[in-house]
Structure formats: C-alpha cells, structure tokens
Amino acid sequence: MQSPKFYVGLTFVSKQEFRDAVYNHAFNNGKELKFIRNDKNRVYVRCRQTGCPFRINAWKVKNAMTWRIASYHEEHEGCGWVYENSMVKSTRVAKRWVKEIGHHVTWTTAEFRKKVKVDEGFELSSKQAYRAMKKAKAILDGEAEESFRKIWDYCLEIDKTNPNTSCHVKKTELLYDGKPRFLRMYFCWEASKEGYKFCRKLIGVDGCHLKTKFGGQLLIAVGIDGNDSIFPLVYAIVEGETKDSWSWFFTLLKKDLQITVEAQQQLTFISDKQKGLLPAFQEVLPNASHRFCVRHLHGNMKLAGFLGKAMKDALWAAAKATTVNSFSDAMTEIKD
Known part of the structure; x- marks a missing residue:
C-alpha cells in the first residue's frame, strides 16, 4: 500500500503488510512514528512528537491470519514535517525507489539523494543512499535472474495460447549447475506475420544494447504499413551483434515471413553498417536489396x-x- 487510507476495521493479510502501510503513511506525510507495542497479537503505533494524539492500534483477528485496525486517531497536533526521520532506512528506501533506480542506472549517490529530497521530502545520508541503491539493484538483479528461469515456461505458455506465434530459445553448450545456459531468444507473433502481408516491401533492422547486469543486445525488424507507420515484425535477445547472431535472426525471419527467392528480389532491407550484418545478409538473403540508413x-x-x-x-x-x-x-x- 503505497498511499494507505486508514480507518477502523481496515484488514491486512499479515502484520508485515500493516507495518509496510504504516511506514508508507509516515513517508508520505513527513511524520516520525514509533511502534510502542509489537507482539504476536497487537501492534500499537504512536507519533514521536510529545503530546500528539495520533494513534493506530491493530489486532490480530481471532482464529485467522489477518490483522485489523481496532482504533485510529488520524489528526496530528503540534508536529510538522520531519526531514531527518529515524524511520527512513536504506531497505525501505530501496523498496520504494526500486523502479526509479532501475530506470536510472547511471545515477550517482548525490543525484539520488537530491531526487529523494525533492520527491519524498526527507534527508538521506551518503551511506544510506549508497546502501539503498545497492539493495535496489540487488532486487532488480534477482528479478532478472528469476525471469530467465521462467523463459522456457513462458514459451510453452505462448505455444499453448498463441500456437501460430514463433518463440525460439537457443542454449549454449556450457552448463550451469548441470543445466544448459540461455543464449538467445526470438519472437514473431502471429499478428505480425499476418500484418506483414499488407506492408510495403521495405524492412528496417537494427540492434541496441540492453543496459542490465547480464548485457546482451536487442535485435529488431520493422516494416512500413499502408499508413507509412512503423509496424513491428520480429525481435530477438542475443549475446551481441555478430555474424552468427544476425544469421540466426535472419534465418528465422525469412522462414516466418515466408520470404522466398522471388520475394527477395522485390524486397529492400535498410540498416546501419554494423560489421556482422553485411556477411549475414549475403549468406541468408543474397537476392534482397540492401541499403544503409x-x-x-x-x-x-x-x-x-x-x-x-x-x-x-x-x-x-x-x-x-x-x-x-x-x-x-x-x-x-x-x-x-
């Protein structure tokens, strides 16, 4: 609950969820709260400012795993915004900012501290900011590793729900914990195959770096539809822009889009002058025209x-x- 709205009777699935909601409430409103009781059956929360009547009391529901707010006084009195808040811990900050940090991997500690101060309204020390960024990146890396483990399940689900879609995974010959490692992944959706039939005879191909811990590159091919708009055709995740990866990409593209020898003679590809592209074109699509961007x-x-x-x-x-x-x-x- 990023922006919780407390009221008597509000139920949480666990005590941890209630505690997370309290922390988010404190951060969003610039208040410094404390847990004066925190046991197996009760959690009492008060404001650290002396004389402030704010309180939340939550009890564990009998014969259940849920927790429910039993009493709540919303108003604060005599306490302003707390900029140096003892509730601000690096772990909490990491959880709240994990997506932003993932989108701004080049942030420095100073830039992150400044951003948190502007958006959240509280101060972070340099050590807190460093630890928060490190923990957030560890969360992101963990999510990425978990996603790689689900690739084969993902392809099976696509085959089940969208049988005319092409999804190919290539493994390396190296083993990791006795299992083959992921190398490349290719997609061509059924809608793209059908839409290509109505596109102009021009295909643009390019690649870009993936800015993650694992690196790699994203290869993509796009067409031009009847409205002169970009129409996505196929894409792949590969280890790098090499002759081998581009040849693998073009071989699958050629099959999915049904590019025959006759069709090649009417087709033009446009790309940059990446070294691996030229020999890949000559090997897989020798009869197609090739132009540079x-x-x-x-x-x-x-x-x-x-x-x-x-x-x-x-x-x-x-x-x-x-x-x-x-x-x-x-x-x-x-x-x-």
Missing part, C-alpha cells in the same frame, strides 16, 4: 571529422536525389 552514415561521417551543416545538407540531397544529374551535383558538392 543515412542518419547512421552521417554519424559515421561526423566521427571521421566531416562536420558542418553544409556537409549534412549535401549528404541528404544525394540521398533524396531522384535523377542521375541531381545525384551527381550533390556528390560533387560533397567532394568540394
């Missing part, structure tokens, strides 16, 4: 020292040229 080409040119708006405009003019003469003029301007 201009934005990536311009990025490579900038890295080589060819900067400036004039160079960029000339490059795009060459890419957009529809006649030999206009292309030659643009290329001459690039050379000049």
